Amino acid sequence: MALISFENFSFCYSATAVPALQNLDLQIERKETVVVSGLSGSGKSTLCLAAADLLGSFPAAAATGRLHRQSDPSGGGPRTAIVMQNFYAQISYLRTTVFEEVAFGCENLGMEREEIIRRAGEAMTATRISHLADRNPLELSGGEKQKVVLASALAQRPEILILDEPLSQLDPESVHYLSEVLAHLRGKMSIIIAENDPYLTLSVADRIIILADGTKIADGKLEEILSEEAETHIDLPAWTKCVQRARRHGIIRDSTVKESYILNYKQALETLMSLK
Amino acid sequence: MRIEFQQVTHSFGSTNALESISCRLASGRTTLLVGHNGSGKSTFLKLMNGILKPSSGRIWLGEVMTSEYRLSQIASMCALSFQNPDDQIFASNVEKEIRFGISNTGRDGSLFLPLVETLHLKDALSQNPFEMNYAMRRLVSIAGTAAMNTPIIAFDEPTAGLSMREKNYFGQLVSLLKELGKTIVIVTHDLDFMLQWADDLLMLSRGQIQYCGSRDAFFGSARARPVIRNCGLRIPNYLRLSRALGTAQPCFSASELVDGLIGKKGEPAPP
Ligand SMILES: Nc1ncnc2c1ncn2[C@@H]1O[C@H](COP(=O)(O)OP(=O)(O)OP(=O)(O)O)[C@@H](O)[C@H]1O
Ligand SMILES: [Mg+2]
Numbered sequence: 001m002a003l004i005s006f007e008n009f010s011f012c013y014s015a016t017a018v019p020a021l022q023n024l025d026l027q028i029e030r031k032e033t034v035v036v037s038g039l040s041g042s043g044k045s046t047l048c049l050a051a052a053d054l055l056g057s058f059p060a061a062a063a064t065g066r067l068h069r070q071s072d073p074s075g076g077g078p079r080t081a082i083v084m085q086n087f088y089a090q091i092s093y094l095r096t097t098v099f100e101e102v103a104f105g106c107e108n109l110g111m112e113r114e115e116i117i118r119r120a121g122e123a124m125t126a127t128r129i130s131h132l133a134d135r136n137p138l139e140l141s142g143g144e145k146q147k148v149v150l151a152s153a154l155a156q157r158p159e160i161l162i163l164d165e166p167l168s169q170l171d172p173e174s175v176h177y178l179s180e181v182l183a184h185l186r187g188k189m190s191i192i193i194a195e196n197d198p199y200l201t202l203s204v205a206d207r208i209i210i211l212a213d214g215t216k217i218a219d220g221k222l223e224e225i226l227s228e229e230a231e232t233h234i235d236l237p238a239w240t241k242c243v244q245r246a247r248r249h250g251i252i253r254d255s256t257v258k259e260s261y262i263l264n265y266k267q268a269l270e271t272l273m274s275l276k
Numbered sequence: 277m278r279i280e281f282q283q284v285t286h287s288f289g290s291t292n293a294l295e296s297i298s299c300r301l302a303s304g305r306t307t308l309l310v311g312h313n314g315s316g317k318s319t320f321l322k323l324m325n326g327i328l329k330p331s332s333g334r335i336w337l338g339e340v341m342t343s344e345y346r347l348s349q350i351a352s353m354c355a356l357s358f359q360n361p362d363d364q365i366f367a368s369n370v371e372k373e374i375r376f377g378i379s380n381t382g383r384d385g386s387l388f389l390p391l392v393e394t395l396h397l398k399d400a401l402s403q404n405p406f407e408m409n410y411a412m413r414r415l416v417s418i419a420g421t422a423a424m425n426t427p428i429i430a431f432d433e434p435t436a437g438l439s440m441r442e443k444n445y446f447g448q449l450v451s452l453l454k455e456l457g458k459t460i461v462i463v464t465h466d467l468d469f470m471l472q473w474a475d476d477l478l479m480l481s482r483g484q485i486q487y488c489g490s491r492d493a494f495f496g497s498a499r500a501r502p503v504i505r506n507c508g509l510r511i512p513n514y515l516r517l518s519r520a521l522g523t524a525q526p527c528f529s530a531s532e533l534v535d536g537l538i539g540k541k542g543e544p545a546p547p
Contacts, residue, residue: 013407015404015407016407038439039439039440039441040409040410040411040412040437040438040439040441040442041409041411041412045409045410085410085437086362086410088360088362135291139288139289139291140314141313141314141317141318142313142318142359142360142433143313143314144313144314147313165437168436168437169313169359169433169436169465170313170465171311171312171313171465171507171508171509172465172467172508172509172510173312173508173509173510174312174313174508175465176510196439196440234440235439235440237513238468238513238514238517238530239513239517241530242514242517242530242533242534244530245530245531245534245535246534246537246538249534249538251538269517269520269521272517272521272533272534272537273521275534275537275538276521276522276537
């Protein structure tokens with residue numbers, strides 16, 4: 001059975017009239033990496049909160065259907081860590097150094113102190129904040145804070161890692177580095193990432209899901225689900241957009257190129273080269 | 277309105293966020309302020325708009341030295357949209373939030389309607405910003421800032437967390453503000469999207485300026501590569517493509533690149 005499954009699941013926050021998720025059917029398998037994309041307001045963050053079993057703390061006007069999270073033999077739900085879109089709110093205010101803040105997430109998991117120290121160190125390296133270890137987590141730049149919250153989720157080595165736009169405040173070098181870190185984690189745990197960055201999708205996703213107005217409109221590998229309709233909901237790599245634009249100019253003659261999206265940089269470059 | 281920093285240093289306790297930086301941003305230009313996380317970008321904007329006072333050095337807005345003016349006087353010259361919109365938004369509905377800036381700076385409200393149009397906020401005016409999604413809150417904070425109609429307008433990572441649709445709204449807003457002759461400073465990590473609007477670049481690394489000057493001169497120079505590296509950036513994708521294709525001009529968007537390629541062949545553009 002899937003690790004997380006949504007069956008005809010709908011959820012409406014009490015403050016709003018429109019449901020945030022509508023009749024969602026979605027299975028996420030153990031150790032699968034799924035990227036959730038879609039325009040702002042399409043339900044990505046609500047899906048993340050639901051997958052983390054956190055929707056219970058929001059006043060709901062209506063919640064219908066079923067959401068099932070496979071429990072482990074000990075009876076508890078799967079161990080989950082989340083980086084929320086509003087990660088600022090996740091800093092604990094209980095720890096005075098970045099190192100202790102990162103370690104804090106592990107403390108509730110009943111680990112040996114030595115193990116905690118090792119994991120916090122590794123997570124800080126993975127997020128490139130080792131140089132901030134002794135700084136106060138409340139006195140950092142926006143991107144530095146996002147990295148601290150990311151590190152503390154990574155240090156927990158959860159069964160399900162849920163990341164809601166985890167790279168939004170990071171500089172391009174850090175985005176590149178973190179993409180590689182996530183690519184390494186792929187296959188080691190279930191990872192759900194709400195993200196519109198096409199480069200991240202290409203480098204880590206087993207599958208991409210597109211949401212529109214709370215409904216799933218596509219589910220599969222990026223190259224399989226692309227269509228003119230999908231294109232209005234997600235972003236594409238720069239080179240793919242260039243080929244698409246040339247296509248709209250009606251000047252691409254090669255019929256295979258005409259029909260499919262070119263996600264590969266080299267292939268896109270060759271196609272553009274042939275236009276010169 | 278021009279902006280000038282003269283040997284400005286800012287420290288938070290023992291952390292030096294900016295170290296003796298000097299630069300001039302000319303009036304009416306759009307500058308992208310870029311650099312790695314923690315390089316001092318937000319600090320720069322907060323100094324410029326008077327929320328922070330420099331530990332040492334001088335900051336000029338037009339003919340005014342900021343240290344001699346009160347915060348409210350600086351606010352009528354320079355508006356800032358914060359990195360975290362939740363630090364900025366406080367009103368109970370969108371219209372009040374946007375209009376607050378106008379009344380606060382005592383400037384005319386002529387930008388209200390064009391802004392609401394450009395950012396597609398018309399249907400949201402009576403909504404409570406705190407019940408809106410993140411991207412909408414971001415747009416509201418951007419609108420509230422631009423509505424102040426100050427000569428200098430600064431945005432701290434305005435497109436972070438926005439989807440393509442809202443990013444394009446923001447792009448249109450920048451075009452509008454440029455037409456009005458505003459001096460615009462935008463902190464961003466999203467070079468692929470933002471470079472097409474930039475006249476100039478101000479590049480920071482570890483609290484020091486690596487480059488300050490025209491965008492085109494920068495990408496044409498041999499220094500570009502090492503500076504990009506130092507600043508935690510990567511070569512912008514459209515530039516990388518336009519170099520690989522050997523276009524006559526460096527390109528910063530899909531339309532510049534493809535329409536340029538095709539222009540050579542004299543074929544018509546699509547509708
Ligand atoms: N309130 C604060 N107290 C102490 N140090 C701070 C504070 N805010 C920022 N800093 C430090 O000042 C330096 C510059 O921070 P700043 O916020 O200007 O960076 P930034 O370039 O905007 O980064 P980001 O891309 O992450 O937003 C960093 O080293 C940061 O840790
Ligand atoms: Mg910042």
